Structures are given as structure tokens and as C-alpha cells.
Amino acid sequence: MRTALLAAALLATACAPRPASLRIAAAADLRFALDDVVQTYTRAHPEVRVEPVYGSSGLFYAQLQNRAPFDLFLSADVEYPHKLAQQGLILPGSEFNYAVGRIVLWTRRSSGIDVEQLGIDALRQPAVHHIAIANPQHAPYGRAADAALHSLGVYDAVKDKIVMGENISQAFQLAESGAADVGIVALSLAMASGVANQGRYWEVPASAYPRLEQGGAIPKWSRDADAARRFRAFLLAPEGRAILKRYGFSGE
Amino acid sequence: MEWQAIWLSLRLSFWTTVILLAIGLPAAYWLTYSLHKWKFLVEALIALPLVLPPTVLGFYILVAIGPRSPAGKLYATLTGGMLPFSFQGLLVASVLYSLPFAVQPFAAGFAAVDRRLIEASWCLGVSRAATFFRVIVPLSAPAIVTGMILAFAHTLGEFGVVLMVGGNLPGITRTVSIAIFDDVQALNYQAALNTSLLLLGISFCVLAATYGLRRRVWAVWPMN
Numbered sequence: 001m002r003t004a005l006l007a008a009a010l011l012a013t014a015c016a017p018r019p020a021s022l023r024i025a026a027a028a029d030l031r032f033a034l035d036d037v038v039q040t041y042t043r044a045h046p047e048v049r050v051e052p053v054y055g056s057s058g059l060f061y062a063q064l065q066n067r068a069p070f071d072l073f074l075s076a077d078v079e080y081p082h083k084l085a086q087q088g089l090i091l092p093g094s095e096f097n098y099a100v101g102r103i104v105l106w107t108r109r110s111s112g113i114d115v116e117q118l119g120i121d122a123l124r125q126p127a128v129h130h131i132a133i134a135n136p137q138h139a140p141y142g143r144a145a146d147a148a149l150h151s152l153g154v155y156d157a158v159k160d161k162i163v164m165g166e167n168i169s170q171a172f173q174l175a176e177s178g179a180a181d182v183g184i185v186a187l188s189l190a191m192a193s194g195v196a197n198q199g200r201y202w203e204v205p206a207s208a209y210p211r212l213e214q215g216g217a218i219p220k221w222s223r224d225a226d227a228a229r230r231f232r233a234f235l236l237a238p239e240g241r242a243i244l245k246r247y248g249f250s251g252e
Numbered sequence: 253m254e255w256q257a258i259w260l261s262l263r264l265s266f267w268t269t270v271i272l273l274a275i276g277l278p279a280a281y282w283l284t285y286s287l288h289k290w291k292f293l294v295e296a297l298i299a300l301p302l303v304l305p306p307t308v309l310g311f312y313i314l315v316a317i318g319p320r321s322p323a324g325k326l327y328a329t330l331t332g333g334m335l336p337f338s339f340q341g342l343l344v345a346s347v348l349y350s351l352p353f354a355v356q357p358f359a360a361g362f363a364a365v366d367r368r369l370i371e372a373s374w375c376l377g378v379s380r381a382a383t384f385f386r387v388i389v390p391l392s393a394p395a396i397v398t399g400m401i402l403a404f405a406h407t408l409g410e411f412g413v414v415l416m417v418g419g420n421l422p423g424i425t426r427t428v429s430i431a432i433f434d435d436v437q438a439l440n441y442q443a444a445l446n447t448s449l450l451l452l453g454i455s456f457c458v459l460a461a462t463y464g465l466r467r468r469v470w471a472v473w474p475m476n
Contacts, residue, residue, distance in 0.1 A: 169437045173436060
């Protein structure tokens with residue numbers, strides 16, 4: 001009897017209604033850019049509460065396969081949304097591309113490593129003990145970094161120095177804190193206002209890695225598909241694109 | 253400061269402790285008094301979360317309660333909802349994760365109760381259930397409180413399991429430790445520091461309260 005009462009009370013607290021919100025599973029490279037977009041968006045639409053959750057696209061892909069309760073998915077590639085579409089897990093026709101990402105070699109100013117001058121050869125410097133990248137297994141930016149290291153011919157020389165973050169913003173945090181001397185990270189993180197003057201970076205030539213086309217989709221179980229569509233429209237409209245551009249994303 | 257996450261963690265720890273009290277006491281009773289020859293296997297099973305990496309445990313739980321598993325399907329038919337990425341799912345995971353932290357102190361407390369007192373109670377015609385609540389529980393109260401506090405504190409600090417099962421949803425599964433992890437990745441070091449400090453404070457107060465409480469219990473009811 002007592003257990004039954006407890007269970008009832010437990011369900012009551014757990015199922016208490018919450019105000020509706022738009023929950024976005026967002027690739028970690030969007031961490032600062034999307035915060036900016038959300039701020040601008042909610043200023044125009046104060047009735048909507050937008051809650052971005054950041055992580056690696058691969059992690060979100062796995063979670064969405066298990067019907068994680070997100071209302072919109074912004075991946076760092078087009079593959080993951082596309083695979084979800086093939087499995088019939090997104091609203092038909094809700095796939096879209098919203099940006100093209102870039103990667104950079106980033107280091108703290110205080111590290112004394114002149115990445116702007118040295119380019120990829122900065123990684124060969126003896127002062128570089130650790131190079132932070134995102135885990136290529138489930139982070140598209142990690143795959144881009146891995147591809148760039150190979151195509152620029154430094155992979156074998158530096159492979160023992162590589163340390164991995166779970167997602168690209170953790171890789172950036174490793175470099176930002178100085179724990180790793182250099183990070184191969186998203187340009188969008190390097191351009192965030194909070195850290196822009198703390199570091200210097202060299203942009204990896206776009207020809208060195210496959211194009212980082214970033215896409216998204218609306219899961220079938222989105223609680224408010226119209227709200228998700230409206231946010232998507234804002235992101236793709238000139239105003240949204242302008243914000244993304246400030247963080248180094250190029251458009252179509 | 254991550255008040256939402258702190259409140260969520262406190263709620264999660266509270267309900268985990270309540271559930272562990274309900275299932276931990278009978279489990280500990282059986283572990284203490286059963287003469288079953290395969291008992292040691294159950295003991296090993298219950299102690300598993302002590303040695304298993306939380307990610308392994310979290311992964312198994314995610315697979316076991318996911319929408320494609322039998323348990324997940326059953327839950328979906330019964331409630332229409334699903335367990336992963338929900339508070340209830342975290343609760344299931346936390347109960348399993350903190351099980352040994354409650355059951356082991358409970359069992360140790362029961363084992364320390366003088367067997368003759370229990371048998372005397374039985375001989376006086378008191379039922380087993382009544383003996384349990386009127387003799388065993390009062391005599392092992394400090395151990396029960398210890399188990400509850402350990403379960404509460406252990407749940408408050410869990411990370412790997414929540415990361416696997418929860419999905420970092422604000423207000424639903426973003427517990428304190430996940431919020432701190434998130435703040436660090438967002439380079440919000442000040443917020444991470446503040447929340448960590450508060451968690452440190454809460455943990456210390458909880459432990460201090462336990463030890464303080466146990467002292468008073470001993471002083472008011474001398475055991476010998």
C-alpha cells in the first residue's frame with residue numbers, strides 16, 4: 001500500500017506538465033553561433049522557449065534512433081539527418097542544409113606557436129605535445145580534421161600527439177584551457193566573441209578535407225512541428241544566415 | 253548558477269533513495285538471513301555497480317529500456333511514454349546504479365543485530381514481519397540511515413550513467429554533474445565553479461548531518 005502511494009506520488013511529480021518549448025539537438029560547433037541565433041529569435045518571438053542542447057552529431061543520431069525527445073536536429077553534416085530520413089524517423093521533406101563549416105588550427109596566444117605563419121607545419125613544432133580534435137567516430141568535425149591531417153601529409157608525424165574530445169566544443173575547450181597546445185576546431189568556435197582575442201588561428205584550406213555541408217531535420221515526434229519549421233525558416237532567412245556568417249559559416 | 257539542474261538532481265536523489273529503501277530492505281533481509289546455497293551469486297550481482305564502469309552500466313540500461321527492447325515496449329504500452337531520455341528512465345538507472353550503496357550497509361546492519369533478540373521475539377509469538385519492524389529495524393537504524401545517505405549522495409554525483417541514458421535535456425535529465433560538464437565545454441568556467449562549489453557544500457552538509465544524526469541516535473538510545 002505504502003509502495004503504491006509512493007509510486008503514485010512519484011508519477012505525479014514526474015509527469016507534471018511543463019510549458020512547451022522547442023528543444024534543439026545541435027552539433028557542438030554551433031554552441032556560440034546558435035546561442036546568438038536563439039537570442040535574436042526569442043526577442044522577436046518571446047512566446048517560444050528555445051532550448052538548444054549541444055553534443056556530437058553522432059551522439060544525437062544514436063539518441064534520435066531511440067526516439068530522443070528533440071523537436072529539431074541540427075547536425076554538423078548531412079549524412080546523419082539523411083540516414084534518419086531513410087529510416088523514416090523524420091517528417092517527410094523536413095531535411096534542409098543550413099551552412100557550410102570550416103576548420104582551423106587554433107592555439108592560445110600565450111603558447112607562442114605561430115600558426116598563422118607556419119600553417120599545418122605548426123603541428124610539427126617540438127613545443128606541440130598535444131593536438132586536440134573531436135572524435136572522428138561520431139563527430140563530423142573530427143572526421144574533417146582527420147582527413148586534413150592525412151591529405152596535408154602530417155598525419156604520421158603527429159598521430160601520437162592527438163587527443164580527442166567527445167565533440168568539437170570539448171576539443172576546443174581542451175585547446176582553450178591550454179591542456180592541448182593546438183586544436184583543430186570549428187572556425188565558428190574560434191570566432192566566438194568570448195575567446196576571439198585569446199587565440200590565433202590558421203584556416204585549413206578547404207581543399208584539404210571533404211566539404212562540411214551541415215544539415216538538419218525535424219524528427220517525426222517533434223511536439224510542435226510548426227514551431228520547428230518557423231525556427232528553421234528564420235535560420236535560413238537572411239537574418240539567420242547573417243548571424244551564422246558572423247561565425248564564419250558560409251552559405252550555399 | 254544551474255538551479256534547474258540542482259533541483260532536478262535533488263529530486264532524482266530523493267526518489268532514488270525512497271525506492272531503494274522500499275526494495276533494499278527486503279533484499280538486505282534476504283541476503284542476511286537466507287541459507288540458500290547460491291546466495292553468493294545474488295550478492296555478486298548486487299555489488300556489480302560498484303566495479304562496473306558507469307558507461308557500461310549506462311549502455312546496458314539504455315539497451316534494456318530502449319523502445320526496441322521488451323521492457324521498453326511493455327513500458328510504452330502501459331504508459332504511452334518511453335524510458336530513455338526521461339526522468340523515470342533516469343530513476344530506473346539510478347536505482348540500479350546506487351543499489352549496492354543502500355543494500356550493503358542495510359545487510360551489514362541486520363547482520364550485527366543480536367540473533368538471540370530476534371529469536372526471542374519469534375518465540376514470544378511475534379510474526380516475522382512484526383519482528384522485522386519492531387526489533388531488527390530499530391536496532392540497525394544507524395546502518396539504514398547510512399545506506400540511505402550513501403545512496404542519496406552517490407546518485408547526486410552520478411555522471412556516466414546519466415550521460416548514457418539521459419540525453420542532457422534541461423529540466424528533465426540535465427543533472428548537476430551534466431550541467432557542470434556542459435558549462436565547462438561552453439567555457440563558462442565561472443558557472444561551472446559556482447555549481448561545483450554548491451555541490452561540494454551540499455555533499456558535505458549531507459554527510460555531516462548523517463554523522464551528526466548517528467551520534468545523537470546512539471546517545472538517546474544506548475544499545476547496550
